[in-house]
Amino acid sequence: MSATIQPPASQRDADAALSKGDAKAASELVSWKAGIGLGLLAVLGTVLFGLLANDKLAGFRIAEARDPNASTVAAWVTLAVALAASAYLAYLWAARRRQGGPVDRWIPAAALAAVVVLGLAALGVARLEKVAAPSMAVGWICSAVLLALAGYAIFLTTQRRPAPRWVGGVFAVVFLVGFLVWIVAGGRDSEPSISLGGLLAGSVTLAVPLVFGSLSGVLCERVGVVNIAIEGQLLLGAFSAAVVATVTGNVYFGLISAGVAGALVSLVLAVVSIKYLVNQIIVGVVLNVLISGLTSFLFSTLLTADPEHLNKPGRLDPVDIPFLADIPVIGPILFHQSLVGYLMYAAVIVVYVGLFHTKWGLRVRAVGEHPQAADTVGINVNRTRFRNVLMGGAIAGIGGSFFTLVSVDAFSKDMSGGRGYIALAALIFGRWNPIGAFLAALLFGFADNLQSIITIIGSPVPSQFMAMLPYALTVIAVAGLVGRSRPPAASGIPYVKG
């Protein structure tokens, strides 16, 4: 997916002729948005982490290994693998740099991931159990770094140069560290601490329905249909998973029925918006209201009357993957999931590979970008859309089963709690890319989990504000950090032939 384009020779000559000795004017104007945004956040950080800090120690428990021996072996193996991968990626990167060629987009990302894994494995090998950070000192250090980074970004802007991408990344990491230390140190105990492993593992778990929801969004929007009905698909999926699993006594039937239920919601969306050209956003919103009302009604009339026979599904218990689950820190986070969790990994990979490396994906993206062009090469636009919307609904429905089969073991009113909309935000934050949407959903899951953990240990901030965290993060992420990302050009526009 390297994307560097050389304009044809004639064009280049013409450009050269035009821009002789005028290279500076050709540089694009730089927006003040980054500088001002970072500046404000840095000031906020200084006030919170520095001025408002107390002098407690913030404790972070790293890992509680279940089987120390297996764990050590796994940690060493992971360390070796991560080291080899990091070295290889670094070599690739350096080699590309030396040749002067463009660096493939995946190399920096993969290298970063390898280094993170390396660090975590090292923690496991060292058998480090707890890190304690003095809140005051860490707070001031973080504040100083944040202010310096913001100052650098502003300085670059005055020089009409855009801030390099690493500035934003480092800023985010330092801000997060400062925030965590500050908020944990604000806990009730004299030496408050949280489990870092638990925080991360819980994030992945909470992200499961978001990932399924945003994958549904990716499948629909990539083909040109806006799917606001993710919320409804999750909810009906949760409902039917609960009921079918209880009635049949088999959780797997529940899982399948959740997919069918999601697809049913999609069927309505597809028929009304693709065939009858009704505004997709309105249909989506109406569907959400309809499903919410319908499931609430059935819940309060039928399910509460006889929960024993209608609302007592079994659970899909977490399954460990041998060896991998033993890796300290990483194992419990990634390889101690329920069937729905593993399906999530599979779905992300399948959707990604499908969209970008297969004939099906090429056609899907073409339909979402320029349906008329797709039509003129013999692709049936509306059939493609129909199929994808149904598929998206089924995926969101399976995500909905998470609520009743994994998270809680019974259906309750409106239990999706707006996660369908957060999934929509994750989709946009992830730039309509399955992997991006997955990472964005993880971020939102992290915020969600942090919020509940902080509420437990007590925090300097009223819990109502903490409860806002995932949503506030959504707003900031979508409004401020997405930048100018480009949705599929035909998203939301019905296709009428001729």
Next chain:
Amino acid sequence: MKLELRGITKRFGSLVANDHIDLVVEPGQVHCLLGENGAGKSTLMNVLYGLYDPTEGEILIDGKPVVFKDPGQAMAAGIGMVHQHFMLIPVFTVAENVALGNETTKTGGFLDVEATRRRIRQISDQYGFDVDPDAMVEDLPVGVQQRVEIIKALVRDAEILILDEPTAVLTPQETDELLDIIRQLKRDGKSIVFISHKLREVKEISDIITVIRRGKVVGQAEPTASTTELASAMVGRAVRLTLEKGAPRTGDVTFKVRNLTVVNPNGQRVVDGLSFDIAKGEVLAIAGVQGNGQTELTEAILGVQPHASGSVTLDGEELLGRSVKQVLGAGVGFVPEDRTVHGLVGTFSISENMILDLYDKAPFASGLGMKPSVISENAAKKVEEFDVRTPSVTAAVGTLSGGNQQKVVLARELSRPLRLFIASQPTRGLDVGSIEFVHKRVIAERDHGTPVMIVSTELDEVVQLADRIAVLYRGRLVGIVPATTSRDVLGLMMAGVPAEEAEASVKAHAGTNPHAVPEAAGREGESDV
């Protein structure tokens, strides 16, 4: 492959777009369809390509009747089409665009991009296309995008290639290259259907010309037929192809643009440091290929571009930073490039559209009330004066033909005393008769002593109207040259080559390209109709 259309009729409701059209395209022949905008050429080709079902009639290939339900079937039968608006996905690479719908796959449905790349390179080498299979389509110049469209057809083994208004978006040099490609394709035995309303190209490339007017075939002509003859056949009456205008009587320089820069929301300078003057009684034409900052330039002057810097003065008064209403109030008449979107409210009546900018001023309004009788009297007078063909002034503007809509816009803009007149693409999509009329009015306004700025992507129009020509490329001024500059030099300038270099390059090539200079010299009598 021989293609035959018999009695093709296509109706949209009560509108008859094609009326029993017969057409025969022989193998290895370039068959031109000549007709004005709206004559039904594109509809006919969309019928042939399976995008529309014909109401009546049949299509025969090598004597056998065929029915195409969708473009896929037409393609399978060996028909390829290059649409006027390219059917390319801008965020896909060339290879992805070419593969789409005709993908080579490995097992499991995975794309075999390498196979497509090989095919593209092979065709590209065979015809000298110079297309990189991995380039992103949106980054390619229009001329190259068009070649990608041609490759798309060739990859699918098209024997009949339909080119719908292929030169509308090209610079003159790109047009010449395209005509060369068509000659090569013809040599390879492909049949070409070339749709155009530009007489020069049609005469240069075609083997036979079929003229279509109002959905009917009105006759066939040889390419040797004279330009006037062809134009008359196309329009249905005798037309004058030359514009009579006297030398400009220029007065003081009243309109000055200094260092005008417009930044688009992506932070790119779409208009980059423009400076020019227009004197009273002079026409400055802004030439350039579409999308090189013309739209933003006119919008900046009018005051609808938010991020414009520099200075725009009219009679010493600064216009930049003023509201649109203030700018219009300063005496600026403006004809926008897309009359259906910006110039008119389609569902409003003609009389309402005639006062869109004056609705709150006397004599059309007093206090909060409007005066319907004055408004319709005004409209009746203007309709008469500007020869707007309409049943009534209460008719919705959207129901008028393009030419008549444009006359309504002109009538409104030219009916008040102006100190600057700007017209963007004043004759786009108009028939020959309306073009004649619009050009006359523009020159009349000039002779009235108003500075006039014309923005046009049609080189012929630029050359006809202009007293001076300013060429834009990527938002910058390549140069301002006299109206007598040769077409080849202008063409090179439109590709970003500075005036002197263009001049030198054209002189250097004059020896190898015998018709370049004489054609430029003989330009005066020709027109683009």
